Amino acid sequence: MLDRVAVRIGLAFVAVGLATTLAVGVGLLVTLREMHREATQAAMADVAQPLVARFRLASGAVELRRRLNALAQELPDGVDAFLLTANGRVVGSPLGDADAAAIEIDPGLGPGEVAAGGLAAADGTPLLYAATVISRTAAGANAIVLATADRSAGAAWRDLTRVLPFVVLVALLVGVPIAWLLSRSITRPLRRLAVATADVPTAATQPLPLEGPREVRDLTGRFNAMTAEVQAAQREEAEVLANIRHDLRTPLTVIGGFAEALRDGTATGPAAERAAQAISEEAARIEGLVDTLGTMEGLRTGELPLRPEPLDAGALVAAAVERFGPPAEAAGVVLRVAGTGEPPGGAAVLAVTADRAAVERILANLVENALAAAHPGTTVLVDALPARDPTGMAAVSLRVSDDGPGFPPGSLDRVFDRFYRADPARSGGGSGLGLAIVRALARAHGGDATAENLAPTGARVTVTLPVVPRPPASAAPPPAAAG
Numbered sequence: 001m002l003d004r005v006a007v008r009i010g011l012a013f014v015a016v017g018l019a020t021t022l023a024v025g026v027g028l029l030v031t032l033r034e035m036h037r038e039a040t041q042a043a044m045a046d047v048a049q050p051l052v053a054r055f056r057l058a059s060g061a062v063e064l065r066r067r068l069n070a071l072a073q074e075l076p077d078g079v080d081a082f083l084l085t086a087n088g089r090v091v092g093s094p095l096g097d098a099d100a101a102a103i104e105i106d107p108g109l110g111p112g113e114v115a116a117g118g119l120a121a122a123d124g125t126p127l128l129y130a131a132t133v134i135s136r137t138a139a140g141a142n143a144i145v146l147a148t149a150d151r152s153a154g155a156a157w158r159d160l161t162r163v164l165p166f167v168v169l170v171a172l173l174v175g176v177p178i179a180w181l182l183s184r185s186i187t188r189p190l191r192r193l194a195v196a197t198a199d200v201p202t203a204a205t206q207p208l209p210l211e212g213p214r215e216v217r218d219l220t221g222r223f224n225a226m227t228a229e230v231q232a233a234q235r236e237e238a239e240v241l242a243n244i245r246h247d248l249r250t251p252l253t254v255i256g257g258f259a260e261a262l263r264d265g266t267a268t269g270p271a272a273e274r275a276a277q278a279i280s281e282e283a284a285r286i287e288g289l290v291d292t293l294g295t296m297e298g299l300r301t302g303e304l305p306l307r308p309e310p311l312d313a314g315a316l317v318a319a320a321v322e323r324f325g326p327p328a329e330a331a332g333v334v335l336r337v338a339g340t341g342e343p344p345g346g347a348a349v350l351a352v353t354a355d356r357a358a359v360e361r362i363l364a365n366l367v368e369n370a371l372a373a374a375h376p377g378t379t380v381l382v383d384a385l386p387a388r389d390p391t392g393m394a395a396v397s398l399r400v401s402d403d404g405p406g407f408p409p410g411s412l413d414r415v416f417d418r419f420y421r422a423d424p425a426r427s428g429g430g431s432g433l434g435l436a437i438v439r440a441l442a443r444a445h446g447g448d449a450t451a452e453n454l455a456p457t458g459a460r461v462t463v464t465l466p467v468v469p470r471p472p473a474s475a476a477p478p479p480a481a482a483g
Contacts (some may be wrong), residue, residue, distance in 0.1 A: 009186070013179040017171050025164055032156035037128060041116035044079065044130035044146040052112050053084070055134050055144055065091070079148045084131060086140035105141050109133050115143075118150060126150035130263070189216045193223055252281035306355040306444060308469050313350040313359070313384040313396045320363035321382050324371065332376030335367070338383035338401070350384050351395045353468050358441045359398075365434040366400040366461050373404045373459070387464055389447065394467040403458040407451060415451045438463060448469035 028234055055067060068091070071081050083091040084103055102119035109115060115131045129147040135400045136142070189211050196208055207224040210217045258275035261267035267275040321337055328335035352359075363382070380402045387397040407415060416439040438461070439449040447465040 009183040010179050013175050017168075017175050019455050021164070021168060021171060024167060025160060028163065029160050030154050032159045033152045036152035036155045037118070037150065038116075038151075040128050040148065040152065041130045044128075044148065045116065045132060046115040047075070047079075048081075048114070048130060048132040048144055048146050049112060051144055052132060052134050054207055075146070079145060079146055081146050083134075084141075084143045084145050086137045086142050088140075103129060103131055103143075103145065105131055105133065107141075109141065112136055119147075127480050128152070185211070186216055188221055193220065196223070196227070218379060221336060241456040243325065244289075248286065251285045254282045255279050306358065306469065308353045308355055309350050311356060311359060313352045313398065313465075316356075316359055316363060317382050317384045317398065320360070323364075324367045328374075328380065329372055331374065332370060333371060333374045333404055334379040335371070336379070338399070349468070350386060350396055352465055354445055354465055354468075358444070359465070360437050362463055363398060363400075365438050366398070366463070369434050369461070370400050370402045370404075370459075375404060378402060379403050389464055389466055395447065395464050396467060398463040398465070401454065401458060401460040403454070406453040406457055406459040412451050412453070416449060435461065 051071065068081060068083065075081060078370055084105075085091060102117075103115070104117060105115045114135050115133075117129060119127050119129060121127055125148070127147045128144050128150045131143040131145045134142045134144055189208070192208050207228075208220050210220050241286050247384075258267065258279050262272060262275055321335055325335055367380065367382065374380055380400065382400050383398075385397045385399065387395045389395040416435045418433055418436040434447070435451070442449045442463045442465060445465050446469055447463065449461065449463045451459065451461050
């Protein structure tokens with residue numbers, strides 16, 4: 001029961017109410033007691049003042065005692081009277097040896113003026129007194145003192161017990177609705193969060209309204225952002241699985257068909273050799289897809305660290321052009337380094353510190369992507385240029401351009417997404433992961449990759465690498481490239 005927020009808020013209000021009531025009660029008790037003390041002393045002073053003339057005219061100790069005895073019959077029950085002489089003697093006190101020294105009379109007080117206070121009887125009983133000056137001599141003041149037991153604490157407690165229930169009632173009438181409204185403003189959004197959280201794994205969740213205190217609104221906002229990311233990840237996962245299923249279906253169909261032909265003897269002789277060759281090629285294709293998926297996972301988790309070393313970006317560009325020269329020539333595409341007439345050479349020496357395997361993979365994926373989109377007779381240019389990154393630091397740009405059809409309208413923001421195929425003709429038989437790996441490798445170095453369409457036709461993909469690699473913006477450990 002105590003683990004519920006509403007119950008805890010209620011208990012907190014009860015605790016605060018009790019503490020407040022206790023503080024108010026103590027304050028009232030002290031105030032009421034002082035008021036009763038002052039009222040008792042004022043009442044005794046009012047009684048004593050008319051007696052000043054009577055005692056001033058008395059002569060001799062016998063006369064004083066007689067008048068004190070007569071006065072005792074006139075006083076209310078519980079009030080006693082005695083005389084305090086100028087030399088400090090007490091005359092006619094029925095209270096025992098009260099501490100007359102505790103009675104303080106200001107030297108400035110004249111006849112008829114009153115000094116009030118408290119003292120203790122011989123048995124420790126607290127007393128209240130009112131001392132009215134009768135006359136003043138050189139030795140001090142003669143005063144008539146009226147004293148009574150101090151019952152102010154009891155009277156104050158009785159008053160408090162009459163007032164305190166109303167204070168508690170008002171506190172309940174005010175506090176209970178406030179506690180209910182406060183707990184409702186917190187628990188209602190939290191209940192919605194609990195229900196929505198239970199639905200997240202199995203159903204689409206609509207954004208929750210931002211209600212309640214700021215902390216609850218912040219929590220709800222983060223939950224909305226989290227569910228949006230989860231739903232986006234679920235959509236991406238479904239798309240990825242669909243693409244993997246599509247990419248695996250064709251090679252598996254080919255492998256299954258040729259394997260069946262070999263098994264039942266339909267393919268013999270040269271046909272059997274072609275069937276075995278097709279099975280080998282399609283198996284290699286599946287293996288390449290699996291390796292590419294492994295590369296993407298390694299880049300995502302950062303399990304493979306980069307191994308930076310000094311490199312000549314121009315030489316890597318020339319090597320990539322030379323490597324892909326034969327397939328480009330077979331496709332009728334001109335592949336060369338930008339600014340030169342010869343395919344394998346002409347790139348300027350351009351120093352960069354990076355992971356060799358990563359840069360080679362970047363160039364290979366860019367060139368493969370361009371060749372997949374190129375038509376016979378088109379040209380693909382590769383170059384490396386000095387540049388500056390968005391922070392102004394020295395960088396190197398690796399660019400691959402073609403004069404083919406370019407990227408379809410509206411696809412530039414998504415060409416680096418995993419398995420995204422802006423144009424099946426452009427992606428050819430690829431997995432749709434090439435440019436995604438390019439951007440991931442670039443960002444692992446602290447760089448980035450961008451795509452653009454050229455006028456009048458063509459496309460260009462640019463990878464910017466800092467001359468000295470630095471952690472990516474996410475501050476995650478930099479992942480390594482797959483070889």
